[in-house]
Every structure is written in structure tokens, then in C-alpha cells.
Amino acid sequence: MEQQLTDIYARLYARFGAQHWWPGDGAFEVIVGAILTQNTAWTNVEKAMTNLKRARLLHPARMHRAPAARLARLIRPSGYFNLKAKKLKAFTRYLFAAHRGSLARLFRLDAATLRAELLAVYGIGPETADSIILYAARQPIFVIDAYTRRIMARLGLTRDDASYDELQQLFMGHLPREEPLFNEYHALLVALGKNYCTKRAPRCAACPLVEVCATGRGNGTRIASRADERG
DNA sequence: GCCCAGGTGGGTA
DNA sequence: TACCCACATGGG
Numbered sequence: 581m582e583q584q585l586t587d588i589y590a591r592l593y594a595r596f597g598a599q600h601w602w603p604g605d606g607a608f609e610v611i612v613g614a615i616l617t618q619n620t621a622w623t624n625v626e627k628a629m630t631n632l633k634r635a636r637l638l639h640p641a642r643m644h645r646a647p648a649a650r651l652a653r654l655i656r657p658s659g660y661f662n663l664k665a666k667k668l669k670a671f672t673r674y675l676f677a678a679h680r681g682s683l684a685r686l687f688r689l690d691a692a693t694l695r696a697e698l699l700a701v702y703g704i705g706p707e708t709a710d711s712i713i714l715y716a717a718r719q720p721i722f723v724i725d726a727y728t729r730r731i732m733a734r735l736g737l738t739r740d741d742a743s744y745d746e747l748q749q750l751f752m753g754h755l756p757r758e759e760p761l762f763n764e765y766h767a768l769l770v771a772l773g774k775n776y777c778t779k780r781a782p783r784c785a786a787c788p789l790v791e792v793c794a795t796g797r798g799n800g801t802r803i804a805s806r807a808d809e810r811g
Numbered sequence: 812g813c814c815c816a817g818g819t820g821g822g823t824a
Numbered sequence: 825t826a827c828c829c830a831c832a833t834g835g836g
Contacts, residue, residue, distance in 0.1 A: 613817095617817050620833080621815080624816080625817090658832090658833070659832040660819095660831045660832055663819085702819090702820080705820085706819095708818075726816080728817090769817095773817085778815095779815070779816090780814070
């Protein structure tokens with residue numbers, strides 16, 4: 581499995597290159613983005629982030645003070661706006677109640693404690709918690725999302741119904757625990773999922789993983805045609 | 812018009 | 825535990 585995961589990474593990196601996910605953005609901006617992107621296209625999240633930035637609300641204290649209704653209005657393009665406004669407020673409420681509003685203090689926690697605390701906050705599930713730990717706190721934890729699930733299942737490496745924890749253990753148990761690697765790996769899986777290993781019409785013929793993919797190869801050497809027809 | 816997108820929480824059996 | 829559903833906008 582180590583070899584396969586390493587091979588997949590090498591192929592993805594060779595095709596897509598470095599993804600530069602959230603390199604220059606502040607930690608708070610990363611957290612807000614992680615919440616807003618729940619089951620939502622990133623292009624929609626960007627519009628909402630622009631609105632928040634223009635309103636100068638991309639700061640913990642300001643967002644903490646802002647009424648949920650105002651946040652909802654601003655983040656409307658990201659969808660689920662009432663729900664997400666409530667989630668943003670829940671996070672800042674927690675941040676101020678437990679860590680004096682300081683992300684530096686929050687990130688001082690070890691990864692296990694940090695994850696447990698984040699999971700206890702309304703609106704933060706496993707993926708959002710892990711995204712925050714990896715991309716904001718910069719600690720090595722592997723993020724599992726819908727793309728990861730679909731790709732791994734199609735490659736034939738996991739079952740369709742594999743749990744979040746199973747998937748995460750698969751990566752974390754077989755790769756060196758390095759934050760830059762986990763950061764890039766997850767971003768590359770998203771790039772593949774968006775552009776090739778799509779839900780409805782996968783572009784298997786052009787997929788950089790076709791040679792190591794159970795779906796792309798069918799049960800023999802035939803490539804792509806059957807997989808391109810089915811989802 | 813239909814399907815889909817970097818999920819999560821709540822309700823029911 | 826295992827489903828089912830609500831939540832909502834914007835792009836292909």
C-alpha cells in the first residue's frame with residue numbers, strides 16, 4: 581500500500597504540479613473557507629469570502645460581534661447561508677469562550693485535543709476539523725473528502741462504503757506524517773476529482789491514474805471505454 | 812430543467 | 825447503528 585499511495589502521489593504531482601492551497605491566507609480565513617465550502621463549489625465560496633473581506637469581517641473579533649443575519653446576507657452566494665452563518669458564529673463563540681479569541685492559543689493544543697475540541701463545535705465535522713488542523717494549524721493530519729472517497733474506491737483500493745476513519749487510517753498509516761505531503765496530496769486528489777475522476781462522466785482515457793485504476797482498465801487491458809460510459 | 816459541488820446535524824426505526 | 829432529509833446558491 582505504501583508503494584501504491586506513493587505512486588499515485590507521484591503521478592498526480594507530475595500531472596498537476598503544486599496546488600498552493602491556502603499558502604498566503606491567514607489562519608482565520610482558512611477556517612472560514614473550510615466551513616463555507618461544505619458541500620459547495622469553491623467558486624461560490626470565493627464570492628462569499630470577497631463579501632466578508634470587503635465588510636472587514638474576516639477577523640475573529642469582528643465576526644464574533646457581527647449579527648448572524650448580517651453574515652448570512654454576505655455569504656449568500658456560498659449556499660446554505662443561514663446554516664453557515666450559524667456555524668461561523670458557533671466557531672467564534674467557541675474561540676472566545678475557550679481560547680480568548682486567539683488562534684495562536686487554539687493551535688497550541690496537540691492535534692488530538694484540537695480535533696476533539698473542534699468536533700464538539702456546532703457545524704464542524706471530521707472533514708472540516710481536519711481541514712482546519714492541516715491547512716490552518718499546519719499539523720500533519722490527512723483530510724478525507726468526497727473526491728478522496730470516490731477516487732480510492734474507483735482505484736479499487738477501498739470499498740464504496742469505507743468510513744471516514746478507515747480512509748484516514750489508510751493514508752496516515754502508510755505515508756510519512758509530514759504536513760507538506762498531506763497538504764499537497766489532498767489538494768491533488770481534489771484536482772483529479774474535479775477534472776478527471778468526476779462523478780458522472782469520468783475522463784478515464786486522459787486520467788493520470790488510468791494505468792493503476794481498476795475502473796479505467798476494466799478487468800483486462802481495455803482502457804476507459806466502459807468506464808467512460810458508466811459513472 | 813437537471814445534476815452537481817472540498818458536509819453536517821437532526822430525526823426516525 | 826443505519827438510513828433519510830433539510831439546508832441553497834451558481835455553474836455546466
